[in-house]
């Protein structure tokens with residue numbers, strides 16, 4: 001993996017965000033909020049931490065990345081395109097019939113490990129992958145991104161218990177804790193209590209960080225690598241902002257699953273280019 005500076009990674013995250021907004025604008029539909037909140041973690045994974053080979057997506061020794069909150073896939077597509085898993089022009093085909101880039105990820109897209117979108121299932125698959133890698137005595141790791149709303153699913157906790165049982169220290173979960181879901185705050189819809197403590201009692205090593213802070217994400221990866229084989233799965237609780245980087249989308253629930261119209265698109269690109 002090429003060594004990149006924090007500044008370079010922040011620039012990549014900004015580029016991914018611009019691509020997300022552009023893809024959704026062109027498609028006329030999709031989910032901006034959770035894609036923008038997860039952009040820094042996705043960047044840190046793909047451009048600094050995980051081992052993948054865009055020219056050989058099925059390389060056996062690769063790390064696995066599972067976007068369990070599959071609706072946020074535009075940011076994953078933007079990362080995969082930038083890395084060369086497929087031509088970047090493909091990003092313009094988001095959600096079109098026949099495109100590998102569907103509204104939720106599927107296996108027609110190079111680099112996608114498992115179809116996701118039904119919340120909870122991706123994490124269960126990630127746990128299964130981590131078990132499989134252990135059985136095969138591989139050193140690869142599995143990174144899984146979950147939403148906080150997704151953590152209301154029972155399957156998440158069945159999977160967490162399984163990760164504990166099988167001592168999956170090769171599993172790194174990231175909860176994109178942006179405090180919002182489709183139509184309200186997670187606290188209003190179904191309070192989660194202390195997510196960090198919950199994962200801890202399920203046997204995870206936990207890390208509470210600002211999930212939009214590149215330095216903190218990289219620092220956490222360093223900490224995780226330092227205790228890589230301690231027999232415990234890891235969970236990063238990344239406190240994030242839904243819609244991060246776009247002034248009128250930040251912390252606004254209505255931007256969960258709506259594409260920007262022309263003027264909104266132009267404003268969003270200006271915000272991402274110049275800051276606000």
Ligand SMILES: Cc1ncc(C[n+]2csc(CCOP(=O)(O)OP(=O)(O)O)c2C)c(N)n1
Nearest residue numbers: 034071117118119147148149150180181182
């Ligand atoms: C099993 C299941 N139930 C319901 C949905 C519909 N759904 C799609 S996104 C979403 C909200 C998810 O909230 P969160 O996990 O916090 O995602 P984020 O805020 O990061 O976008 C829901 C309920 C689904 N995809 N799967």
